[in-house]
Amino acid sequence: MSAGPSRLALFWAEYSENKIAVLALVVVVVMILLALFAALISPQNPYDLANLSLRDSRRPPGFVGSGGYTHILGTDPQGRDLLSAIFYGLRISIQIGLAAGFVSLSIGTTLGILAAYLGGRVETLIMRLVDLQLSFPAILLALVIVALLGQGKAQLIGALVAAQYAYFARTAYGAAKAERGKDYIEAALATPLSARLVLWRHMLPNCTPPLIVVATVQIANSISLEATLSFLGLGLPVTEPSLGMLISNGFPYMMSGRYWISVYPGVALIILIVAINIVGDQVRDQFNPRLRK
Amino acid sequence: MSAFLTIDNVSRLFGPKLNTGEKIAVKLGGKVETRSVRAVSDVTLSVSKGETLGLVGESGCGKSTLGRLIAGILPPSSGTVTIEGVPVMSNGKKVTTRVQTVFQDPFASLDPRMKVGETVAEGPIAHGLTTRANSKAYVAEWFERVGLDPVWVDRYPHQFSGGQRQRIAIARALAMQPDLLICDEPVASLDVSIQAQIINLFLELTKRLNLTCVFISHDLSVVQHVSDRVAVMYLGRIVELGPVAQVFGHPAHPYTAALFGSVPKLVLDADELVHFDTIAGEVPSPLSPPAGCYYHPRCPLASSGCRTAPPPTTPVSDVRSVACYHSDQQLDRAKRS
Amino acid sequence: MTVPALSVQGLTTHFFTRAGVVKAVDGVSFDLAQGEIMGLVGESGSGKTVTGFSLLGLVDPPGRIVEGSIKLNGTELTTLSGSALRARRGREISMIFQDPIATLNPLLTIGQQMQLAIAAHERLGKRAALARCTELLTQVGIPSAEARLRAYPHEFSGGMRQRVAIAIALLHRPAVLVADEPTTALDVSIQAQILLQMRELAAETGTAMIWISHDLAVVSSLATKLAVMYAGKIVEQGPTAALLRDPRHPYTAGLIASLPAMTTPGTPLTQIRGTTPSLLSLPPGCPFAPRCDKQTEACVQKPAMTLDGPRGWRCFHPVGQTAGAPT
Numbered sequence: 001m002s003a004g005p006s007r008l009a010l011f012w013a014e015y016s017e018n019k020i021a022v023l024a025l026v027v028v029v030v031m032i033l034l035a036l037f038a039a040l041i042s043p044q045n046p047y048d049l050a051n052l053s054l055r056d057s058r059r060p061p062g063f064v065g066s067g068g069y070t071h072i073l074g075t076d077p078q079g080r081d082l083l084s085a086i087f088y089g090l091r092i093s094i095q096i097g098l099a100a101g102f103v104s105l106s107i108g109t110t111l112g113i114l115a116a117y118l119g120g121r122v123e124t125l126i127m128r129l130v131d132l133q134l135s136f137p138a139i140l141l142a143l144v145i146v147a148l149l150g151q152g153k154a155q156l157i158g159a160l161v162a163a164q165y166a167y168f169a170r171t172a173y174g175a176a177k178a179e180r181g182k183d184y185i186e187a188a189l190a191t192p193l194s195a196r197l198v199l200w201r202h203m204l205p206n207c208t209p210p211l212i213v214v215a216t217v218q219i220a221n222s223i224s225l226e227a228t229l230s231f232l233g234l235g236l237p238v239t240e241p242s243l244g245m246l247i248s249n250g251f252p253y254m255m256s257g258r259y260w261i262s263v264y265p266g267v268a269l270i271i272l273i274v275a276i277n278i279v280g281d282q283v284r285d286q287f288n289p290r291l292r293k
Numbered sequence: 294m295s296a297f298l299t300i301d302n303v304s305r306l307f308g309p310k311l312n313t314g315e316k317i318a319v320k321l322g323g324k325v326e327t328r329s330v331r332a333v334s335d336v337t338l339s340v341s342k343g344e345t346l347g348l349v350g351e352s353g354c355g356k357s358t359l360g361r362l363i364a365g366i367l368p369p370s371s372g373t374v375t376i377e378g379v380p381v382m383s384n385g386k387k388v389t390t391r392v393q394t395v396f397q398d399p400f401a402s403l404d405p406r407m408k409v410g411e412t413v414a415e416g417p418i419a420h421g422l423t424t425r426a427n428s429k430a431y432v433a434e435w436f437e438r439v440g441l442d443p444v445w446v447d448r449y450p451h452q453f454s455g456g457q458r459q460r461i462a463i464a465r466a467l468a469m470q471p472d473l474l475i476c477d478e479p480v481a482s483l484d485v486s487i488q489a490q491i492i493n494l495f496l497e498l499t500k501r502l503n504l505t506c507v508f509i510s511h512d513l514s515v516v517q518h519v520s521d522r523v524a525v526m527y528l529g530r531i532v533e534l535g536p537v538a539q540v541f542g543h544p545a546h547p548y549t550a551a552l553f554g555s556v557p558k559l560v561l562d563a564d565e566l567v568h569f570d571t572i573a574g575e576v577p578s579p580l581s582p583p584a585g586c587y588y589h590p591r592c593p594l595a596s597s598g599c600r601t602a603p604p605p606t607t608p609v610s611d612v613r614s615v616a617c618y619h620s621d622q623q624l625d626r627a628k629r630s
Numbered sequence: 631m632t633v634p635a636l637s638v639q640g641l642t643t644h645f646f647t648r649a650g651v652v653k654a655v656d657g658v659s660f661d662l663a664q665g666e667i668m669g670l671v672g673e674s675g676s677g678k679t680v681t682g683f684s685l686l687g688l689v690d691p692p693g694r695i696v697e698g699s700i701k702l703n704g705t706e707l708t709t710l711s712g713s714a715l716r717a718r719r720g721r722e723i724s725m726i727f728q729d730p731i732a733t734l735n736p737l738l739t740i741g742q743q744m745q746l747a748i749a750a751h752e753r754l755g756k757r758a759a760l761a762r763c764t765e766l767l768t769q770v771g772i773p774s775a776e777a778r779l780r781a782y783p784h785e786f787s788g789g790m791r792q793r794v795a796i797a798i799a800l801l802h803r804p805a806v807l808v809a810d811e812p813t814t815a816l817d818v819s820i821q822a823q824i825l826l827q828m829r830e831l832a833a834e835t836g837t838a839m840i841w842i843s844h845d846l847a848v849v850s851s852l853a854t855k856l857a858v859m860y861a862g863k864i865v866e867q868g869p870t871a872a873l874l875r876d877p878r879h880p881y882t883a884g885l886i887a888s889l890p891a892m893t894t895p896g897t898p899l900t901q902i903r904g905t906t907p908s909l910l911s912l913p914p915g916c917p918f919a920p921r922c923d924k925q926t927e928a929c930v931q932k933p934a935m936t937l938d939g940p941r942g943w944r945c946f947h948p949v950g951q952t953a954g955a956p957t
Contacts, residue, residue, distance in 0.1 A: 013648055183401035190366045190394050191416040192387040205406040351817035454905040484673035485844055489888035489901035518890035555822035557851040571826060572819040575787055
């Protein structure tokens with residue numbers, strides 16, 4: 001009987017050997033905490049128009065504004081404190097990334113597993129649709145959908161989901177197809193257990209490792225896709241600026257020396273996405289037995 | 294002898310699954326394999342209540358497929374499998390819980406992400422043999438019967454050794470309270486020192502629970518030990534059937550004799566290396582089996598008759614049957630040696 | 631006495647894993663004469679396969695040989711550089727595996743692969759090389775060998791593929807061939823053919839063989855001497871017939887007694903209780919003690935190898951003998 005340390009403990013032991021991945025995880029956690037507690041730590045509420053003064057607009061970092069506090073990262077064209085705007089922007093970006101990620105995860109996984117399990121015409125129909133969609137760039141699809149649906153959080157998430165569920169479907173399909181042929185599935189079907197039970201209790205849990213990997217990557221992709229759409233002015237309304245819109249707002253002033261309006265939100269976005277991707281890479285390496293030492 | 298399990302003229306074909314591209318290629322005369330394999334070919338047998346039938350043969354002989362047809366995992370292409378007159382499958386779906394299966398590899402047959410107690414409990418709960426509230430006690434009872442400590446129910450398969458996993462797999466099958474147990478190579482992937490434990494457990498439980506059993510194995514000594522009767526399969530056909538001591542003691546089919554002769558035996562009273570017989574050649578491709586008796590290309594007794602028509606199954610005695618034109622000659626040889 | 635083809639002394643291979651040090655091979659010693667076949671018997675985790683890999687210097691990190699000596703025709707292998715070892719591997723010592731597909735390149739014909747294997751160690755004209763390939767394929771029992779040189783691995787059956795792997799391993803007439811369960815995945819009728827062939831080949835070519843298997847019956851029909859491994863150690867060794875007829879170690883005795891052929895059909899088999907131990911948590915003394923009927927307080931010590939002529943055993947209470955406790 002080998003009880004040994006739990007799987008999670010071993011997983012963490014392996015993860016913690018990669019110091020960069022640990023650092024990336026810390027960065028991700030810190031950014032999520034900043035986003036969560038944006039209202040508590042921000043010097044200013046950037047959504048409250050009453051707080052904003054146009055006299056403070058486009059001020060460089062270190063400027064002490066009419067509110068009586070220092071704008072550490074300067075202000076934007078609307079007179080918002082950039083640091084506060086970045087915290088709130090992070091909140092929106094992460095919110096949208098997570099929401100789009102989880103909705104596409106659920107839809108994609110369901111479709112992929114059903115296709116693998118049912119086979120035949122259903123499989124052909126779902127997977128050809130997925131293949132077709134994967135042959136378009138996600139941004140193109142998202143653009144078209146936002147153009148059709150209009151602006152707003154729900155519409156944006158909808159567009160991101162439509163652009164991304166296919167990745168999950170493909171991954172879930174591959175994993176489920178491999179699990180489908182294994183003895184324990186056959187054993188469950190031979191009992192017999194209902195298809196619902198087999199899918200829900202056996203197939204799904206065993207397909208999760210690759211899905212977790214895709215989920216981390218796709219959440220990062222959702223965030224950058226959202227930023228792109230917002231930058232193009234197709235994202236959220238101006239009253240709730242996300243990181244992409246902050247970058248866009250500062251863009252006209254880039255050449256006039258007021259670099260901070262675009263650059264600081266950009267840096268925040270890059271750090272977030274790179275950190276998530278490093279975490280995702282490490283998780284993938286650990287789940288993929290072929291890359292194991 | 295009343296038949297409990299009846300296998301009536303059962304065949305199973307496996308055709309290649311062609312995708313659209315291949316179908317077009319076939320239409321255009323491309324080289325795509327379209328022939329199907331008769332994995333099990335016109336098998337008729339019956340097993341009486343409480344009996345253990347051994348199923349032996351080399352890989353690809355169809356013994357595992359026949360096991361899966363009986364277990365209701367695969368629907369037969371033709372013919373029926375019935376337990377006391379009730380079909381095991383209907384419309385391609387298994388409709389009984391009276392037959393359960395123990396699979397070969399306990400490392401693959403248990404869900405790695407499910408606690409072993411849940412694995413044992415879920416079938417009985419789904420079929421009303423126990424309730425979710427009572428399932429803990431029910432599973433504990435079965436754990437004890439197969440020689441496992443009930444405190445282990447909350448562990449995962451990877452925390453167990455091979456022998457213990459196979460006990461869990463046996464508990465899962467038996468917790469469904471079957472009358473018929475299909476064992477597909479249940480000890481083949483276990484360590485040698487563990488095999489005896491599992492065989493003993495099997496012998497004890499089948500006796501105590503009055504189980505009828507189909508025991509599939511490539512290991513003739515294991516089959517000889519646990520079975521009452523044995524069926525020898527070659528390329529999807531049953532070539533010989535009868536009480537295990539008679540079939541292995543005096544084989545009526547040249548293939549049975551040769552198969553038994555090929556098994557390396559542990560001979561304790563020899564100072565020299567033991568000589569053993571080998572069968573010439575290899576099993577032919579099931580895609581294009583030879584005409585007549587499938588065994589004739591490897592058979593030392595083959596005559597021209599063997600090459601034209603497959604030999605019918607004929608009784609040797611009231612409990613034995615064989616599909617061979619030269620069984621008399623083979624029996625003579627067996628008695629002389 | 632002549633120099634043995636292979637002499638292994640105190641071979642110790644450890645795996646340094648996250649969960650701890652796995653002592654896969656723990657002080658294994660044996661000699662192998664020219665043309666001799668030794669059966670290395672053990673269960674999964676007994677260290678028999680790692681022993682085979684260690685002999686060829688094929689142990690990958692986190693594993694490594696930490697101690698011991700391997701002398702091939704008198705040359706010490708453990709201190710050789712990687713390239714010097716590679717020069718010998720395949721020529722003086724080679725290995726065949728359970729799954730021949732893993733060692734054959736699916737994109738090359740058998741003939742091309744065999745010629746590459748020859749070219750790796752010596753310069754030989756194409757005609758001579760082809761002749762050698764044909765000769766070896768015929769020797770391992772492949773009919774119409776010359777034509778089959780142009781076939782790809784997938785065109786062979788499992789048994790034939792294993793024969794090809796054996797032929798490649800024997801191309802340079804190595805002094806030692808390590809065979810790791812090469813017939814386990816094959817049907818009994820094919821296994822019997824190959825076992826007979828190997829017996830003849832060893833006698834003909836003088837290649838010494840180590841036949842690794844979990845199946846006592848298989849090795850006993852092939853090997854003239856046996857070594858039984860348990861938890862990284864050889865627990866018993868000796869000439870095949872004597873060892874099987876009169877086993878000294880309770881584990882060997884238990885293995886033989888547990889075979890179905892040793893008991894009347896239908897009656898319970900003699901079983902060894904318990905499970906194979908985890909190499910990460912071995913008992914302090916004799917590793918078999920927790921499963922042994924003859925266990926006493928003496929067994930908390932590690933038993934040393936007791937030698938008696940060609941036979942040896944690691945046990946304080948050998949079967950059929952009244953040996954005393956350790957001094």
